[in-house]
Amino acid sequence: xxxxxxxxxxxxxxxxxxxxxxxxxxxxxxxxxxxxxxxxxxxxxxxxxxxxxxxxxxxxxxxxxxxxxxxxxxxxxxxxxxxxxxxxxxxxxxxxxxxxxxxxxxxxxxxxxxxxxxxxxxx
Amino acid sequence: xxxxxxxxxxxxxxxxxxxxxxxxxxxxxxxxxxxxxxxxxxxxxxxxxxxxxxxxxxxxxxxxxxxxxxxxxxxxxxxxxxxxxxxxxxxxxxxxxxxxxxxxxxxxxx
Numbered sequence: 069x070x071x072x073x074x075x076x077x078x079x080x081x082x083x084x085x086x087x088x089x090x091x092x093x094x095x096x097x098x099x100x101x102x103x104x105x106x107x108x109x110x111x112x113x114x115x116x117x118x119x120x121x122x123x124x125x126x127x128x129x130x131x132x133x134x135x136x137x138x139x140x141x142x143x144x145x146x147x148x149x150x151x152x153x154x155x156x157x158x159x160x161x162x163x164x165x166x167x168x169x170x171x172x173x174x175x176x177x178x179x180x181x182x183x184x185x186x187x188x189x190x191x
Numbered sequence: 192x193x194x195x196x197x198x199x200x201x202x203x204x205x206x207x208x209x210x211x212x213x214x215x216x217x218x219x220x221x222x223x224x225x226x227x228x229x230x231x232x233x234x235x236x237x238x239x240x241x242x243x244x245x246x247x248x249x250x251x252x253x254x255x256x257x258x259x260x261x262x263x264x265x266x267x268x269x270x271x272x273x274x275x276x277x278x279x280x281x282x283x284x285x286x287x288x289x290x291x292x293x294x295x296x297x298x299x300x301x
């Protein structure tokens with residue numbers, strides 16, 4: 069059974085930093101691209117970032133480019149999202165999600181999601 | 192960025208049929224995916240590539256499409272189907288954002 073467990077969220081001041089983690093199990097982690105999606109309180113879903121299976125390529129939404137960094141450690145079945153220069157509009161639940169295709173490259177959607185970790189940016 | 196428009200809410204009595212639409216010019220030429228999000232929970236994929244159902248998803252969920260409108264149909268709605276539903280597409284050709292979600296539809300089971 070695929071399991072994804074996010075951690076690292078919390079309250080941070082504007083301009084601050086945070087590192088989110090996603091622990092994966094139940095599948096061959098290195099064979100799948102992984103993604104982050106966020107959801108502001110009471111709002112819809114917004115894609116944030118992708119990383120391919122062997123970290124060859126990363127992608128970012130324009131809203132976070134230059135401030136967030138995605139990475140992964142396949143030896144530990146972990147994915148990370150480093151958040152810097154945080155703004156109030158970054159306040160959201162951050163979900164990690166798995167790509168449906170096992171070729172390591174990003175495909176069209178997300179087939180499994182973690183329960184999310186809440187990031188609150190406020191002074 | 193491209194927009195996918197969904198009705199804000201749909202109300203349906205138990206056992207009846209709920210239809211949730213997703214429309215927008217961006218749909219043309221792209222597969223559509225549907226997610227269910229129950230209150231306080233993570234999204235769950237219920238339909239992929241317009242009409243396919245992942246294993247474990249009840250067959251009362253079905254999808255259909257035309258060029259600029261796609262529809263998620265829940266036939267014989269049950270109380271557990273209450274929640275928010277989002278359509279989603281993937282854009283190509285170096286577009287940003289790479290994935291676009293619809294505005295979401297809250298399904299209320301009366």
